[in-house]
Amino acid sequence: MLDLFAAASAEGAWTVGEVTRRARAVIEAGLPPLWVRGEVSGLKVWQSGHWYFALRDKTAQLRCVMFARDNRRLPAPPADGMQVFVFGRPTLWEDKGEFRLTVLELLSTEAGGLWKLALEQAKAALARDGLLDPARKRPLPPYPRRIAVVTSPDGAALRDIIAVTRRRWPPAELLVIPARVQGDGAAADVCRALALVGRLEAVDVVIVGRGGGAAEDLWTFNNEQVARAVAAVPVPVISAVGHETDVTLCDLVADHRAPTPSAAAAAATPDRAELLQQLTHLGSRLARGLAARSELVAQRCDRTLDRLGAAMALRIERWRHQLSAVSGQLDVLSPLKTLERGYAVARDAEGRVLKRVAQFAPGLSFRLRVVDGDVPARVRES
Amino acid sequence: MAEPNFQEQLERLEEIVRRLEAPDLDLDAALKLFEEGVERLRQARERLTAAEAKVRQVLATHAGKPKVEDFDG
Numbered sequence: 001m002l003d004l005f006a007a008a009s010a011e012g013a014w015t016v017g018e019v020t021r022r023a024r025a026v027i028e029a030g031l032p033p034l035w036v037r038g039e040v041s042g043l044k045v046w047q048s049g050h051w052y053f054a055l056r057d058k059t060a061q062l063r064c065v066m067f068a069r070d071n072r073r074l075p076a077p078p079a080d081g082m083q084v085f086v087f088g089r090p091t092l093w094e095d096k097g098e099f100r101l102t103v104l105e106l107l108s109t110e111a112g113g114l115w116k117l118a119l120e121q122a123k124a125a126l127a128r129d130g131l132l133d134p135a136r137k138r139p140l141p142p143y144p145r146r147i148a149v150v151t152s153p154d155g156a157a158l159r160d161i162i163a164v165t166r167r168r169w170p171p172a173e174l175l176v177i178p179a180r181v182q183g184d185g186a187a188a189d190v191c192r193a194l195a196l197v198g199r200l201e202a203v204d205v206v207i208v209g210r211g212g213g214a215a216e217d218l219w220t221f222n223n224e225q226v227a228r229a230v231a232a233v234p235v236p237v238i239s240a241v242g243h244e245t246d247v248t249l250c251d252l253v254a255d256h257r258a259p260t261p262s263a264a265a266a267a268a269t270p271d272r273a274e275l276l277q278q279l280t281h282l283g284s285r286l287a288r289g290l291a292a293r294s295e296l297v298a299q300r301c302d303r304t305l306d307r308l309g310a311a312m313a314l315r316i317e318r319w320r321h322q323l324s325a326v327s328g329q330l331d332v333l334s335p336l337k338t339l340e341r342g343y344a345v346a347r348d349a350e351g352r353v354l355k356r357v358a359q360f361a362p363g364l365s366f367r368l369r370v371v372d373g374d375v376p377a378r379v380r381e382s
Numbered sequence: 383m384a385e386p387n388f389q390e391q392l393e394r395l396e397e398i399v400r401r402l403e404a405p406d407l408d409l410d411a412a413l414k415l416f417e418e419g420v421e422r423l424r425q426a427r428e429r430l431t432a433a434e435a436k437v438r439q440v441l442a443t444h445a446g447k448p449k450v451e452d453f454d455g
Contacts, residue, residue, distance in 0.1 A: 143388040153439065153453075166435045171388065176439040176453050196440060199448050272430050275392075279426055282395050286419045289402030293412040296405070 017094065024092035027099070031090040036062065036101065037109070038086075040078045051077050055086065055101070064088065066103040074106060075219065076118030083109040122224035122249055131231045131253050138236040138255045140267060144204035146173050147268055150193040153178040157211040157240065157261035164262050169269035175200065181210040187223040194229040194237075206233055207264045208250065209240030221250035230254055240264035339371035346377070391426050395419060 014022075038055030045051055049068030054061045064086065071077070078084055087105040092098065126132050147165065151157045153176060165172055179193035180186045190208065197206050208230065209221075220226060221241045227249040230237050239254035240261045251257040258264035331337065335345070346354040348366050360366075360379045368375040398419040402412060439453035 143392075145387065148440070162435070162437055170434045171429050171432055172435045174435055174437045174453075175450065176437060178439060178441075192442065196442055196448050200440060200450075276427070276430055278392075279395075279423055279430070282399055282419075283423050285399045286395075286402060286416060286423070289399060290412055290416040293402065293407060293409060297409045 016097075020092060020094040020097055024094060027090055027092050033087065033089045033104070035085055035087050038062065038084065040080055040082045040084055043077055043080055045077055051103075053078075053080075055084070062101055063098060064101045064103050066106060070104050071106070074118075075222075076121055078106065078108065085109060119222055119249070122222070122227065123252070125224060126227055126231075126249065126253065131227065136231075136255075140236050140238070140256055141204045143270055144169075144172055144268060146175060146200075146203045147265075148175045148177055148197050148200065148203045148206045150177045150179050150190060150197070150206060150208040151210055151261070152181050155181070155211050157209055160211070160260070160262040161207060161240075161265040164265035165269055168266065168271050170272065172269060175203065181220055186220040187226050190220060190223075190226050191229040194226075194233055198232075198234050203235055205235055205268050206237045207240055207258075207261070207268060208237060208254070209258075209261055209264060211261060218246055218248055221248035224249065226250055227253045238264045238267055336371065339369065344375075345369040388426065388429060391422055391429075395422050395426065398422070 036055060038057050038061075041054045041056045041061065043051060043053035049071070051066040051071050052064070053066075054063050056062075066086075066088075085107045086101065086103045088101040088103040090099070090101055093100050123132070130136070149158060149161055151161075158176060162174060165174055177193040177196055179189040181190065194206070194208065197203055218241060221239070230239065230250055230253045236255040237253075238256045238258055239248070239251045240258040240263065241248050241250060247257070256264075256267055258267050339345070346360075346366050346368055348354055348359075348364070354360060354366060362379050362381045364379045366377055366379075368377045398415050401407065402415050402419070407415075437453045438450050441449050441451065443449050
């Protein structure tokens, strides 16, 4: 301290560097890291990811910087006007001669303030790109063959999904794409896993999610990049984040939202028992259909037979009429009829009919045919 | 993958039943439809009663190509 007043003459003048360096040492020694409360003002996010802003109250302002390595854990920069608590180290920037607070931690005074803010910002960005449009939602395939599951490989969520799928829809194949679903790097992991789906063959539907958990752990599924990765999956996605009350961005972008992983698996699959019933029903309709068809054909056969019989009877009747007519004529023409009336026919030994007197030579033997037989006869020899 | 998927199978079965139930069909065609229907029913049933769902896991290789292997979770 004494040194500050020792430079009383022009000869002993300090350089700017010396003063600011000394001032910085004094500030850093006299003001250890501390919590400050104030209103955020003039926030700028630099390309480097560092945040620059001021904290204000009614009487003063304090310039602050929060470096990228410290603000990375936060969901979003605070908005201007927001009341925050910061924990930081007071210092002096020698090159600018500015008093600064290097912020290490920043909390909103509102419950969930920063998260809520970040969520709103991300939601607005997704909405701008049309990703929240309900018309985007694709129907789930009714009978999936391949179901991809993006979740933690050792979580309860996966166990539930496997159990429900095995019970409801054994023809399916489950492809587990492991991803950490909470903690540092979880969002990037989930994005990578979702991107992998597009490179797999014949995946029909995707389930992305986790079992229950604390609300803070939902952040992975409220991440804008994760939401965009969900939207980019080429097949329908079911979000199962396992939180009844909070709707995550992932839920909003997914084609279907399920409250739990089990519900997601049930939404992804048809029920085998129901389908078997349906098949049984179709089988009996098939049998009934054929039976009805055969019955119809049999009836038609019967009718045809009846008509055939009737036609035949008619024909036979007609033939009988014709026959009796013909036999009547035959009767009339029959020589027997003539013989019956008392005529006789004379025939020589060779059976030739003797019709003229000249044929009857004296002494000729011949036979006379009468109605009931032959009579031997001879012409008298005059 | 020439094998029809379950949905096509089910739709064809429903169509067969509908046609079989329609009144204008000769016995020969009806028998053919019936036989096809029975065969498809058998296949569909077989599919539903197949072994339990397979579970496999997908890992990304360094080349970025996904690798599918059995999952023992």
